Amino acid sequence: MRILFLGDIVGEPGRKSVLKFLKSIQQEHSIDFTIVNGENSAGGRGITPKIANDLFKEGVDVITTGDHVWDQKELAEHLDTETRILRPLNYPAGAPGHGCIVISTPKGQIAVLNAQGRTFMGQALENPFLLVEEQVQQLHQQGVKMIFLDFHAETTSETIAMSYHLDGKVSAVIGTHTHVQTADERILLNGTAALTDAGMCGPETSVLGRSVESIVYRFKSSLPTRFPVAKGPVRLCGAIVDICEESGKATKIERYNRLLEAREM
Amino acid sequence: MRILFLGDIVGEPGRKSVLKFLKSIQQEHSIDFTIVNGENSAGGRGITPKIANDLFKEGVDVITTGDHVWDQKELAEHLDTETRILRPLNYPAGAPGHGCIVISTPKGQIAVLNAQGRTFMGQALENPFLLVEEQVQQLHQQGVKMIFLDFHAETTSETIAMSYHLDGKVSAVIGTHTHVQTADERILLNGTAALTDAGMCGPETSVLGRSVESIVYRFKSSLPTRFPVAKGPVRLCGAIVDICEESGKATKIERYNRLLEAREM
Amino acid sequence: MRILFLGDIVGEPGRKSVLKFLKSIQQEHSIDFTIVNGENSAGGRGITPKIANDLFKEGVDVITTGDHVWDQKELAEHLDTETRILRPLNYPAGAPGHGCIVISTPKGQIAVLNAQGRTFMGQALENPFLLVEEQVQQLHQQGVKMIFLDFHAETTSETIAMSYHLDGKVSAVIGTHTHVQTADERILLNGTAALTDAGMCGPETSVLGRSVESIVYRFKSSLPTRFPVAKGPVRLCGAIVDICEESGKATKIERYNRLLEAREM
Amino acid sequence: MRILFLGDIVGEPGRKSVLKFLKSIQQEHSIDFTIVNGENSAGGRGITPKIANDLFKEGVDVITTGDHVWDQKELAEHLDTETRILRPLNYPAGAPGHGCIVISTPKGQIAVLNAQGRTFMGQALENPFLLVEEQVQQLHQQGVKMIFLDFHAETTSETIAMSYHLDGKVSAVIGTHTHVQTADERILLNGTAALTDAGMCGPETSVLGRSVESIVYRFKSSLPTRFPVAKGPVRLCGAIVDICEESGKATKIERYNRLLEAREM
Numbered sequence A, B, C, D: 001m002r003i004l005f006l007g008d009i010v011g012e013p014g015r016k017s018v019l020k021f022l023k024s025i026q027q028e029h030s031i032d033f034t035i036v037n038g039e040n041s042a043g044g045r046g047i048t049p050k051i052a053n054d055l056f057k058e059g060v061d062v063i064t065t066g067d068h069v070w071d072q073k074e075l076a077e078h079l080d081t082e083t084r085i086l087r088p089l090n091y092p093a094g095a096p097g098h099g100c101i102v103i104s105t106p107k108g109q110i111a112v113l114n115a116q117g118r119t120f121m122g123q124a125l126e127n128p129f130l131l132v133e134e135q136v137q138q139l140h141q142q143g144v145k146m147i148f149l150d151f152h153a154e155t156t157s158e159t160i161a162m163s164y165h166l167d168g169k170v171s172a173v174i175g176t177h178t179h180v181q182t183a184d185e186r187i188l189l190n191g192t193a194a195l196t197d198a199g200m201c202g203p204e205t206s207v208l209g210r211s212v213e214s215i216v217y218r219f220k221s222s223l224p225t226r227f228p229v230a231k232g233p234v235r236l237c238g239a240i241v242d243i244c245e246e247s248g249k250a251t252k253i254e255r256y257n258r259l260l261e262a263r264e265m
Ligand SMILES: [Fe+2]
Pocket: A008, A039, A040, A066, A177, A178, A179
């Protein structure tokens, strides 16, 4: 089973690029299953049902999110029926939506999980180490072997600790949220693929997808300003993970990192 | 001018590996000037004068630091005489040491700067965007063209914003502090080489250089515990930057990333 | 010289109550000079020129603010002409407005300062301890003896440290921002009146002026929600400080704390 | 039932003063039950079994703590046998000690709870709003009517929200941690006594009990330094709450706030 994961899709540039190139990427890399983080796909803030549907139509199987999940108001109620869009699973009981989905594929069942770190994150959520572990145990009892976690976190320490915490229990732990791809893809000792951050799908000349001028102005002046999504060529970032269907262990992980040229867009 | 920069050296494993392999790395890559971040070289916490001297003897030219600079008490007064060890330049006036040094080399003068980000960092320091800019203007007035900044920061947004802020004004902006190398090395439009984080020189199987068990225990339990430096094979991370001596602009940047095998150590 | 200071005015309930009762409070307590913190007077978020003018007309002499100063967009440019509205003085150079004003009164010149703490505050500002001290030295050189500081900060430690830092150099250091009045009014050894937080002027049954239900929901669920200004009887909180016009030292400080009954509103 | 609660006891000055005056305070005010927060009683950092025993001998019934609970290593194992010392109840399962105790008194059973806020607190703990509510429900099912919560939190909003959340369900919600007494003691609509912070028992001329010079130096310089417990006259801060034994509702709350004169110490 070969999984394509694409990191936080930012705004229209990121969204259009993913929609335009997804099919060809899937073909070129013989992808079996596609997961994208869509938390910034609606103008940089959240995701709408329409955008999610567009992504599903082009071949996305599951959409993960993060701290921006509630930015578009219409999403909350959509989450209860559209279970292929995940929100972090470590919200208190009663939150709209779910943080885990199990999908049957020709190559077997795969579970996708989404959880959020706590260090330096806006919302105070429940302990992701304990809740993800509990969820994974349930999946094992159900016989699900292939498990993919998008761990949305700020600090490298929390994501790396999560990777080791789950090593041998899940197929892959891929971080998102910093919007910058890390160069530490590896398979841990017990068979879990790990990458501290997948990076984003958004404008190359930008600060996390936002206009350079606005962010630099903010840091220089400490004054408020608007942060429009940047323009220009897009870079698509993510990872491709091979999982053994029998054992659920990862056999290979490669970073996906492609700068689209202007003429491609 | 070819510069080797190595990220945060963590504890004895990181330190010994750097001391053992530095000469051969310098030769293999025809390095002209070597900078290392030493803020975690003394048992993970700070740096001692002795460790600094060992590094200088093996061929390090300048040592940068960060939020851990004061962890070893003897360092503060050493900083006033040993100007090749930098502390972040954005401390209020009166702090021991300096955040900038200019060194004459056979290939011309090069300035090394060290500054610290503010978002999610322990100490409240002064605005690094304004203070680094001021320092760079002074260097330009002195005729210094080659300028290298180690920007020690937690968030990707602050480091990337700093890179653009200085694009065309300095030769390179390389981030440190997260201990994980990012995969976004590039030369910006106006000639500044940028890498959001250089990564660390420390034990591969670890959380930022610390023992996996201790950090995972902390995240699971929220209880205090000691975080010993991890053991086992070391990975050396950093970057190699080529700078045009005439213009001060970067012509090339490559990540340095090498896992030492057990038999090498 | 007797000064009345009223803490953060919250929304329409706080605003209307202050406008309605200010004159009678001034008379009853023989007030010479009135300062109010207006950072939440426009629906809880910022202040508009119109609201400021209403307050000035009723007898307010100076309006201080804090982290919410920029919430109403029209204020920024108004600040450059209406110097009686202050923003925190520890913004980088170039920010709109000023953080200090000197006003001539029948009983002598008085300076009002506004600064913002850094611990746990949203914006990263410059060191208030150094910048306020510098400003105070300038005022002393100009012969201004009576100096009042509204220090807008989150932690008790930062505000209390500021009080001691300025003890003997200013007439009063009164904290704002937590919206809860502290019970530690006192005159320090060298003559500076101090109160860690003045409290707010806003609805009694509320969480910092906001509706109880909305804030409790937020803490229980970690989900986003709107936080409307609460309704019901208002409490006015602040302090009354007596200053010796000759020396600038405080001779007396009393907390002002009055719950308006429903029939009064 | 009349309860005396004293806020965070800081170091030797705070400890000695409480030990010396407790009996007389209890007598003077006809106290039935005494609770103190001891999290800073051992040199400002944590509490030792010996200090706890000294307090129990002088008439303390229950000791609460907070974020400093683990500062003295010997305490963790002591907590499992000495159930009268509480740690915040919102640690993950498996933490040493307990966050709730029920004690039988001549005037009926009383439960004391200790929980910790999450906003701006060092440790990431579980949701105190949900866990305290659950604990309170269990106590109600056991027939316990008198319930006292020490809520150890940084922000006024979290403590006040907790008070309203529990209004009518517990007898009193008293905050600790900021070390400064607030002036907002009141009984909420449904019968719960509330005070946002009880204040500390420690040296008057200090920053939260620590030496003024050291803390001011820290804020001015951003450099590390030691923060010794201050010397000089001590102020005792807390609250006295009357509870109806039949209903568990509070009938009265008064702040306790007494500056001991030098000759008393
Ligand atoms: Fe994102």
